[in-house]
Amino acid sequence: MKSTSLIQLYSLVCLCFLTLGSHLKATAQETEKKAVQSLTFSRYPHQFNSSNNPLTAESPFLLQFSAPVDPGEAAKYFRLYNAEKKKFVSLIATRPTPEEVKRIHSRPEEAAAIENLILFRPAQPLPIGFKWQLHSKLGFGSLDGTKHITESSLDYVGELYAFEFDEIRTSNPYNGTLKLQIRHNKNALAKGFDEAKLKDFISITPTPANLSFSSSRHQFLVNGDFDYGINYEVNIREGILADDKTQSQQFVSKEVTFIPNPGFITYPAFSSTQNASGHRKFEIKTGNLTGIRTRMKRLEGAELIVALHDYDEHYEGWGGKEATPYAMAPGKTTFEKFTDRL
Numbered sequence: 283m284k285s286t287s288l289i290q291l292y293s294l295v296c297l298c299f300l301t302l303g304s305h306l307k308a309t310a311q312e313t314e315k316k317a318v319q320s321l322t323f324s325r326y327p328h329q330f331n332s333s334n335n336p337l338t339a340e341s342p343f344l345l346q347f348s349a350p351v352d353p354g355e356a357a358k359y360f361r362l363y364n365a366e367k368k369k370f371v372s373l374i375a376t377r378p379t380p381e382e383v384k385r386i387h388s389r390p391e392e393a394a395a396i397e398n399l400i401l402f403r404p405a406q407p408l409p410i411g412f413k414w415q416l417h418s419k420l421g422f423g424s425l426d427g428t429k430h431i432t433e434s435s436l437d438y439v440g441e442l443y444a445f446e447f448d449e450i451r452t453s454n455p456y457n458g459t460l461k462l463q464i465r466h467n468k469n470a471l472a473k474g475f476d477e478a479k480l481k482d483f484i485s486i487t488p489t490p491a492n493l494s495f496s497s498s499r500h501q502f503l504v505n506g507d508f509d510y511g512i513n514y515e516v517n518i519r520e521g522i523l524a525d526d527k528t529q530s531q532q533f534v535s536k537e538v539t540f541i542p543n544p545g546f547i548t549y550p551a552f553s554s555t556q557n558a559s560g561h562r563k564f565e566i567k568t569g570n571l572t573g574i575r576t577r578m579k580r581l582e583g584a585e586l587i588v589a590l591h592d593y594d595e596h597y598e599g600w601g602g603k604e605a606t607p608y609a610m611a612p613g614k615t616t617f618e619k620f621t622d623r624l
Contacts, residue, residue, distance in 0.1 A: 338527045
């Protein structure tokens with residue numbers, strides 16, 4: 283009996299150890315599972331772009347995390363990175379106000395709780411002329427310690443480039459007024475930097491009457507009573523302010539002259555308009571001509587075949603500049619007229 287009791291006791295002790303061991307193993311697995319939960323985030327704006335939300339030297343951005351986080355710890359794990367110079371810029375991390383969330387978040391009505399949001403801004407103004415990425419470092423965790431960023435990453439933020447002028451050219455449309463186009467690389471000017479202020483930065487010599495300025499995407503338009511054959515000196519001084527808060531740093535000077543457009547004459551495309559109209563009336567468009575001499579030939583049979591072949595060889599209906607000699611086709615002239623000054 284004593285021997286049997288010892289065996290039963292031994293078996294019970296082993297069973298207890300097995301049960302305890304299984305419990306400890308399960309607890310360790312659950313702990314490990316909790317430890318590797320990933321902390322994710324979304325950025326607002328997702329990217330800065332030149333068209334409607336340009337990156338500035340001090341642009342703030344918002345990170346929305348999948349769990350409550352501490353802004354006091356965030357600055358250790360997030361920085362802006364410039365790959366060209368291999369340079370990091372530190373960030374200041376704060377809890378955003380409701381007004382900041384409404385202004386920066388793309389869908390503020392769907393924003394997470396304020397405890398999940400952190401507002402970042404550069405600790406110092408960003409250098410101009412570079413592309414910037416957000417460097418997030420592994421290890422940043424949620425307030426309760428159950429979630430962490432498990433992998434470092436680099437994500438494109440935007441580019442901050444210098445204000446530069448591309449070209450100054452004359453615009454001389456056939457049915458429009460003479461004007462100057464000043465092309466630059468910015469989408470728009472800063473708010474409050476209106477067309478009236480451009481007069482303080484752009485000068486035209488000699489100054490035409492009724493001089494005025496307007497600004498649109500990537501260009502300034504200069505209107506006035508310009509004339510042909512006059513050398514106009516255009517000077518642009520430094521300090522024009524763009525919507526990304528960059529200022530033009532170059533003095534630009536160029537001499538331009540308006541040249542009359544060459545004369546032209548066009549008829550409708552033969553294979554479409556002339557055949558489709560069916561009423562023997564052809565629209566003629568001209569520009570800068572003192573007159574037009576119009577001649578027509580009547581083509582029949584083999585003469586028509588030869589004329590169409592040469593027409594296809596020399597002109598495709600897309601405004602080709604190769605002249606088609608009138609004498610090219612045989613046939614008898616049935617109409618001739620000279621019209622003065624169209």
